[in-house]
Amino acid sequence: MIWTRKDLLGLEELNREEIELILGTADSFKEVSSREIKKVPALRGKTVVNLFYEPSTRTRVSFEIAAKRLSADVINIAAETSSVRKGETLIDTGRNIQALKADVIVLRHGFSGAAVLLARKLDISVVNAGDGWHEHPTQALLDIFTLKEKLGRIEGLRVCIVGDIAHSRVARSNIWGLTRLGAKVTVCAPKILIPPGIEQTGVDVSCDIEEALSKVDAVNVLRMQFERDARDAFPREIDYFRKFGITRERLKKTGRDIIVMHPGPLNRGIEIASDVADGGSSVILEQVTNGIAVRMAVLFLVSQAHDKRISAD
Amino acid sequence: MKEKARILDQEAVKRCVTRISHEILEKNKGVEGICIVGIRTRGAHLAGRIADCISGIEKEPVDLGVLDITLYRDDLTSISQQPVVHKTEIGFDITGRNVVLVDDVLYTGRTVRCALDALADLGRPRTIQLAVLVDRGHRELPIRADFVGKNVPTSREETVEVRLTESDGRDEVVLKERGNE
Numbered sequence: 001m002i003w004t005r006k007d008l009l010g011l012e013e014l015n016r017e018e019i020e021l022i023l024g025t026a027d028s029f030k031e032v033s034s035r036e037i038k039k040v041p042a043l044r045g046k047t048v049v050n051l052f053y054e055p056s057t058r059t060r061v062s063f064e065i066a067a068k069r070l071s072a073d074v075i076n077i078a079a080e081t082s083s084v085r086k087g088e089t090l091i092d093t094g095r096n097i098q099a100l101k102a103d104v105i106v107l108r109h110g111f112s113g114a115a116v117l118l119a120r121k122l123d124i125s126v127v128n129a130g131d132g133w134h135e136h137p138t139q140a141l142l143d144i145f146t147l148k149e150k151l152g153r154i155e156g157l158r159v160c161i162v163g164d165i166a167h168s169r170v171a172r173s174n175i176w177g178l179t180r181l182g183a184k185v186t187v188c189a190p191k192i193l194i195p196p197g198i199e200q201t202g203v204d205v206s207c208d209i210e211e212a213l214s215k216v217d218a219v220n221v222l223r224m225q226f227e228r229d230a231r232d233a234f235p236r237e238i239d240y241f242r243k244f245g246i247t248r249e250r251l252k253k254t255g256r257d258i259i260v261m262h263p264g265p266l267n268r269g270i271e272i273a274s275d276v277a278d279g280g281s282s283v284i285l286e287q288v289t290n291g292i293a294v295r296m297a298v299l300f301l302v303s304q305a306h307d308k309r310i311s312a313d
Numbered sequence: 314m315k316e317k318a319r320i321l322d323q324e325a326v327k328r329c330v331t332r333i334s335h336e337i338l339e340k341n342k343g344v345e346g347i348c349i350v351g352i353r354t355r356g357a358h359l360a361g362r363i364a365d366c367i368s369g370i371e372k373e374p375v376d377l378g379v380l381d382i383t384l385y386r387d388d389l390t391s392i393s394q395q396p397v398v399h400k401t402e403i404g405f406d407i408t409g410r411n412v413v414l415v416d417d418v419l420y421t422g423r424t425v426r427c428a429l430d431a432l433a434d435l436g437r438p439r440t441i442q443l444a445v446l447v448d449r450g451h452r453e454l455p456i457r458a459d460f461v462g463k464n465v466p467t468s469r470e471e472t473v474e475v476r477l478t479e480s481d482g483r484d485e486v487v488l489k490e491r492g493n494e
Contacts, residue, residue, distance in 0.1 A: 028381065028398040037434045042384040070384075300384075300398070 003301040006309060007119040007126045010135035011176040019177055023145050025297035026290070032069055033292055042300055043070035046103040051093065052129070053079040053109045058264055058288070059129050059139070063106045066295035075102070094118045094126075103303055107131070112169075125302040133167050138298055139263050140173030142291040144181065146283050147218055149290070150259055155182035160212045162188040162244060163222025163271055166195040170263050171222060175201050188212040189244065209244045210253060218259040221246050224271045237270050247273040251281065259283055314472065314489040320447065320465055321486040326477075329462030330359065333444050334366035336460050337413055344368070346411045346439070348376035352428050353399055356380075356416035358479040359446055363415060378403030380414075385427040401431070408436035413460075417475040419445040422456035447486055449473050 001017045011019065032040055048067040050060050060076065067074045077097075079085070084093060090109070097105055104125040107115050112132030119126035130136040148154050159178055165171045165187045178185050179202050186204040187194065194205055206212040213219060224240060251258055260272070260282045268274045277284060321329065341347050344367060351360025357379045364377040381399040414428055425443060432441060444460035449467040465473060465488065472489045476482075 025398050028400045031401055032384075035435060039434065040384040041430070297398075 003305050004308075006124075006302055006306040007115070007128075008137055008298050008302055009115050009119055009126065009128045011137045011140055011173045011180070012135065014176075014180070016180050016182075019141070019144075019180060022141055022294070022297050022301065023148060025301060026141070026145055026293040029296040029300070030290070030293040032296070033289070038069055039071055040069065041071045043067065043072035043303060046070075046072040046303055047101070048072045048074050048104045048106060048299065049097050049102045050074065050076045050106045050129075051079075051097065051108070052077065053084065053090075053107075053114075054130070056108050056130070058291075059108065060106075062288070062291045063127075063129060063138075063295050063299075066292050067104075067299055069292065070296055070299060072103075072299070090114060090118060091121050094122050098122050098124050103306070104299060125306045127298055127302060130169055132169065133172070134169055135173045135176075136169040136263075137173050137177075138291070138295055139170050140177045141298070142287055142294040143170075143174055143220060143261055143263070144177050145290050145294050146261065146287045147259065149286075150283060151217060154178065157183040157218065158186070158216040159183050160186045160188055160206075160216040160219045161222065162209060162212065162219060162246070163224055164193045165189045165198065165222075166193045167225070168222050170220075174220060175203055179203070186212050186216060190240070209246075210250055213250060213254050213258060216258060217256075218261060219246060220261045220263075221272050223263060223265065224267055241270055245269075245271060245273060246276050248275055248279065251276065257281060261287060264288070314491060316487050317471065317490045318488045319485060320473070320488055321463060321484075323484040326446070326462075326484040326486065329446060330362045330366055333460045333462060334363050334370065337363070337442070337444065338367060338370065340442070340459070341411055344371040344373050344375055346409075347413060348378065348405060348407060348410050349413050349415060350378040350380050350403060350407075350432070351415040352424060353379060353381045354480055355475050355477050356414075358477045359417060359444075360413075360415040361479075363413070363444065376405045376410075378405065378407075380428055380431055382424065382427040382431050385431045387423065387427070401435075403435060406436055407432065407438045410438050411440045411442065412438040413442045413444055415444045417446050417477075418473050419443070419448045419456075419458050419461075420451055420473075422452045422454035425456050426454050446475060447473050 001021045050063055052060055064074050106127045106129050108129040109131050112134035114131045115126055115128035161171050175185055186206055188206045188209050191207055262284045266277055349360045349364045351357035364375050367375050379402045381401045383396045383398045442459040445458045446462040448458055448461045448464050470491050475486050478484050
């Protein structure tokens, strides 16, 4: 299996072998972070630009650490402090970064499809760090990596994703990645947060969290973003926790050990109870650690593929 | 590629491993402070055999590790085949130890240069020694082996292929030459 894509834009377009190659490469990179000198020279002389149009700390820091552990130079651009405020378009900003001879742009943008658009217009690599409601591939990859590490496989696993499925790029990327690797996915949410036609991706739909939990090996709890969707039809926080919150009682009721994941940042007492987040089934902080290895793998693979393309020309 | 000659057969490989193991013990005056680190893939197999042999002779276990040098290569962009990154598995501190680095073939010395860089990032060994099954000459860097299974004079048009049971089903070393096939 050879990685040939100069970009990582989403998991929908990847085949099983490509996803497994990223996970396998990440597994090899994990050891680097356990060393005293947490650095390898693989991307020495490369420049990675984190271009973030939406506020993000954890994803940006994770990419920054990943790039630095590969010896790349990292520049962070936050849209609110850049020329974007002066009206520069995304493509113009991208072309300027390319003219500065950067090698990889890590893009976070509020519009679905932003990363695809930028990747088409540029020769340098683009890594999607979240675009609107579309995809957040590295988050899903680190979720899947963590699951695989904990349970030894993905094929045949049953995973529940609970939360705002309709507006979640994390949910979408997880659905593509998990189903492609042969896991069975159930999405669970209040009806209004389930996008119509989601069954066509091959997932089961449930509006009853206890029923959904009763038949899964792991649950991925999405962050409820009440600040983003302040609509009348939206359930109130307290109602949401009562109906869909992941609590110890609900987990106990299943009679099995269910792995609990969350992409962060946590809303304690809204989508997840505090004692569950801090409890023995939670792998939330391991997800954060694994995020570095996964992003190192992605940065390494896309820049390798890009260099190959240049030398082939 | 045409197979030109068989340099070592199974018995010869075994004798080389045994002799190198004895030489390592002789040079280091015993097993104390020694650790064996093989370069993936075939160097790691040989390292495992040398470690087994040494602990068999001395009746003492010897630390064994595996080094993946992909991330340290200076030709990552120019090699035609995309390398697959594997794990480095060295579960002990190499600082202050006598590290015996093991590879199958010593040729230009570039692989060993990468391995030295990789080891330097893992700690500060007291010494690093190099053991190879075959030294075929044509060095491009100031690197030499401390322990050599067999010196094989070659031309640049030839290649030396080491086959080991662990990865190739049998033990042998063959000399190949670019033919007109």
